[in-house]
Amino acid sequence: MVSQERDIGREPCPDRIIEDIGGAFGMGCIGGFLWHLVKGMRNSPKGERWRGGLFSGRSRAPILGGNFAVWGGTFSAFDCSLQYIRQRDDHWNAIASGFLTGGVLAARGGWKAASRNAVVGGVLLGIIEGVAALIMRTTTQTPREQAMQAMEAERMMQEAREKMNNGDSSMKGWFNQLSQGPVIPRSGEESLGSSSSFIDESATNQARA
Numbered sequence: 001m002v003s004q005e006r007d008i009g010r011e012p013c014p015d016r017i018i019e020d021i022g023g024a025f026g027m028g029c030i031g032g033f034l035w036h037l038v039k040g041m042r043n044s045p046k047g048e049r050w051r052g053g054l055f056s057g058r059s060r061a062p063i064l065g066g067n068f069a070v071w072g073g074t075f076s077a078f079d080c081s082l083q084y085i086r087q088r089d090d091h092w093n094a095i096a097s098g099f100l101t102g103g104v105l106a107a108r109g110g111w112k113a114a115s116r117n118a119v120v121g122g123v124l125l126g127i128i129e130g131v132a133a134l135i136m137r138t139t140t141q142t143p144r145e146q147a148m149q150a151m152e153a154e155r156m157m158q159e160a161r162e163k164m165n166n167g168d169s170s171m172k173g174w175f176n177q178l179s180q181g182p183v184i185p186r187s188g189e190e191s192l193g194s195s196s197s198f199i200d201e202s203a204t205n206q207a208r209a
Contacts, residue, residue, distance in 0.1 A: 013080035017073060024072025025065045032064030033057040075101045091129040098125030 011019045040056025041049040078097035083089050102121025103114045 013076075013083055017076040017080060020076040021069050021073040025069035027065075028068030029061045029065035033061035035064075036060040071101060071105065074104060091133060094129050095122055095126045098122050 034057070036059075037053040037057035039053075041053035043056075044052025075097050078100045079093050082093040082096055086093065099118045099122030103118030106114045106117035
């Protein structure tokens with residue numbers, strides 16, 4: 001069984017590869033369209049800015065989306081391979097996958113370019129994983145805090161059961177109210193109750209008179 005130390009909301013391997021390819025392609029298309037839209041509008045003459053920007057965005061956005069998809073698919077393939085080899089899904093897999101992805105995609109430029117891009121990819125993924133781990137640590141409870149919270153809740157429930165067993169009527173009513181839910185009177189019952197109370201009050205006043 002693979003030890004899980006990262007986000008458990010992600011898809012398991014190998015479905016993660018398909019998910020990352022699709023997400024990277026969509027991200028590249030949207031970002032590339034906006035980038036080339038602005039760039040095309042700036043380089044177009046007056047009166048043709050919108051047309052030139054839209055043409056540039058439509059023609060260049062799929063290319064950038066494809067580049068993102070290649071990077072995301074290669075990264076996820078290395079990530080799943082390292083997860084299978086190490087039997088662990090931790091942040092080191094992502095850092096090593098970024099290093100390998102940067103080197104493989106720049107391999108055609110020679111070993112100098114490959115090594116330089118590999119270092120850039122590893123450092124970039126190290127920064128991303130470090131920030132993600134910091135955010136998760138500050139926003140989620142530690143296992144000790146979760147255990148203490150569970151023990152406190154169990155202690156409170158045990159005290160409530162003991163009070164019920166000792167014949168505490170208030171605790172019984174509280175448990176009955178929780179089990180039955182809030183009672184919302186219907187409009188007919190409210191009118192019937194108000195009319196009956198009015199009749200009883202008028203009868204009392206007549207008897208006193």
